[in-house]
Each structure stands twice: as C-alpha cells, then as structure tokens.
Amino acid sequence: MVGGRLSFEALQRRASSGGRTAHQLAEAMPAHFIAFDVLQIDAQELLTEPYEHRRAVLEGLFTDHGLTAPWTLCPTTTDPAIAKELMTSWTDVSGVEGLVIKGLGQRSRPGVRGWFKILYPGDDPAERIPASREPSTLTASSYGTHTLVHR
Template sequence: MALRPPVEPMLAQARETVPGPGVLSGPLAFEAKFDGFRALLFIPASPGGPVLLQSRRGSLIQGRFPDLVAAAGQLPPGLVLDGELVVWSGDRLSFEALQRRAASGERTAAQLAAAAPAHYIAFDVLQTDGRELLTEPYEHRRAVLEGLFAEHGLMPPWTLCPMTTDPAVAQEWLASWTEVQGVEGLVIKGLGQIYRPGARGWFKVRRRQTTEALIGGVTGTLARPQLLVLGRIDADGRLRAVGRTTPLKPDAARQVAQHLTPAGPGHPWTGVRFTAAWGSRDALDLILVEPDHVAEISADTALDRGVWRHPLRFVRLRMDVTAADVPLFGEGAAPAAG
C-alpha cells in the first residue's frame, strides 16, 4: 500500500561523541546534519495529483513552499522522500529566512519563495514508484536514493545529503563543515537499519564549542539556581539575551549561588518576558541578577541572529575575566579575551 501522510519520521538521539562500530545494525554510515526543518515529500502516483510536503509534526505545508511544488516535476511519480528544508543566504544557511517561509500565508508565500528560495536536502527514500521501502536496509535505500539523483540528473532545489562510511572522513566533516553556519554535525545510521517511523534509532552528534556569556538571570532561587539565562553586550552597550542553560548540577548550582547578587533598579531586562525554550510560549519565572559574573559555556552551532536556539551547558564561572572580556553580542562562539 502506498504511503500517505501523516508518516512519523524516524528520529535520532543525541550523543556526545561519534560511536564506534557495533552500536547499530551493520557498519556505520555518517551523514552531514543540517539545521533546517524536517519534511517528508510525497509525489503523486498519477498525473494531476497533489504534491504534499509534511512537517515533522504531521502538518501539510506545501502551500508555503510553492517553489518546491513547482520543481517537483523533476521527480518521478510515486516517490516519498525524507529530508531537510533549508534556505541558503550566501555561503551560510539562514534559519531566520526559513522560519519566515514556514510561517508564511498564501499571499506572501510566492514573494518569499522568490526572495529566499528553499532547497530540499534528501537523506532517505521511503517509497519509489509506489513501492514502500521501510523494511529495506538503509544501505539499499541509500543506493536507491543515489540512483534517483543520477538517473534523473536532479539539480537544486533538490540536493543529495552527503554520506560517508569512512569514520576519518566523518570526523573531518565534524571539524570543518560545522564552521559553516547551519551545518550542525553528523547523523549516524547503521547500514543494516530499517526505517522505523517515530523511533529514535539513529544517533546525532553536534559540534560544540566553549565560549563565555554574562549571567543576567536565574530560575529557581538565588540560593538554589536551576537554570541560567545568559547575555552579551551589543555594540550599543545593551545587554542582549543569548540563551539559557540546561539544568545546573548540584555542585554547579552551589558554586553559582555564592556569587549571585539580586538586580537593582534599572536592570536592562526589567519587564522582559523570557520563554522556556525556542519557539515556546511558556514563560520562565526569572529572577534578575546583576550581570557582573561570567559563565563559561559549551554551545553548539545553532545560532540565529546572535541567539543560541538549543540550551547551553554551564561549564564553570570565569572569575579571572570581566564583562569587558566577553565576546560581543553576535560574535557566536568566539572565546573571551585573556
């Protein structure tokens, strides 16, 4: 039976390091991980049928990406692809432009498509010529996907996700490719794995870098802080929020608590509402503190307009540096001076 939306995509669980052989079914394959919107693409089996684009959560979003629908004429009928929607801005990926496109209405979709065309990075094929491939091993599905691009001479907006089975090459990608904003790390799959919708059967490894930011607020209490909300000074001298940490471990919470000072009048974040996560509407119950202590943090490469989208990891307090040494807002993971 032909696949129809909604189909739950197979997912990946986070790991700190690239795993060794034997952890997944068969030898390992390594794909570049792009920071975009996960989407499944359904090409109708018969002429005149609708091209459907499904988000990770099951919503149909093809109306927001008319450029991809128009380009789908390059693809054979009865095809279902799994991949990532991205928008390039020069030599980097623009998550901001992608967000605008994903939130567009019918009136603005065509204009945004012309100004910021989308690309589809395909990394799996779930159906070809109407035949379901979910129970086929990844190695076979990848061969089918590569054959599809070769046979049809597919060009942008269709892109084949880079893949290697060489761990040394994968480590080089992790070290060098993640210098490009929007390339986050690696997804690791077993060549013998079948496609299990909704299962976290793959691994993902994001490149992380150590940097610094100012502690501007905490959740919990001053005696027992739970999360840190961090900021950096912009070019106009204002403290701008850059992200929040994961929950502090008990030892780290005690260390930070010893140095927190309640904010006095005129804290730059007075009256500002902070949400619990990127894209969330839930507000944090934040206690503002004087932003005079520097936290060393571990951050990944998912940075959007100076703000990290994923939670940061607290490493330690930097009592040896001052606010003047912290990188300015927008400088990403640049290390502090000194």
C-alpha cells in the same frame, strides 16, 4: 539562509505561506532540499528495507533525474577520516549542527529513533567522533534550531 545562518523559522514561514507571499518569500529566501534518506518511492514503502538499500535508491533518483541545486544529496561515508572532514566542512555552514550516524543494515521504524547525532561543539574535530564505536555510516544533518542528542 537569513543573516548568513540557516533558519528553520524562515523555512516554516515559507511553508505556511501561499499565493503572492509564497512567491515573494521564495525569491527573498531561497531554500535547498538536502536529502539523506528515502522512505517511499512510486507508492512502494521502503521502511523495512535496510538503510544501505534506501540510500542506493536515493542516489539513483539523483542520478536518473539529474537533480542539482536546490536539490542536494547529503554526503555519506563509512570512513571515520572522511567523517571527521565532513564534521568540519559541513558544520562550517552556520546552522548545521553535526553528524547523524545510522547503521547500513538499519530499517526505518516510525516513532523510534535508531540513530545517533554528534553535535559540533566547536573544538577539535578529531574528538567529535566517538572513539569507542566504529560507525557503519555517517550522514551530515541539520534540524534547524532544535537540538537533538541521542546517547
């Protein structure tokens, strides 16, 4: 975070630095890793596995290894009421842009975006989840300063 906001630029700066500078930047600008999916584990590719299975593998990694901050498991739900709550609680963090909707049975296809992103517009949270669709899963996500909208 820089100035109370998530900063993709600061993260890029840290990632491209080395040696003493990397250590200084890590001290000055600590980062968290927020995991929402896993595509490979122990040299086994999981791209053809449904998201529900990949998510269970990811949750198992957090449990089996006792991962805590700076490792963060992104919340997920199939309940629209919880998704509405996540829309307000997670998007209160400056820089978190909204929710990502993925299908539980969805496979990961490289180069193909098979999910929807609902951006936080700053208005009534109940209006942010499309009423015409019942999402199969919702995942809070941030993509730095880039705005991605898939309709």
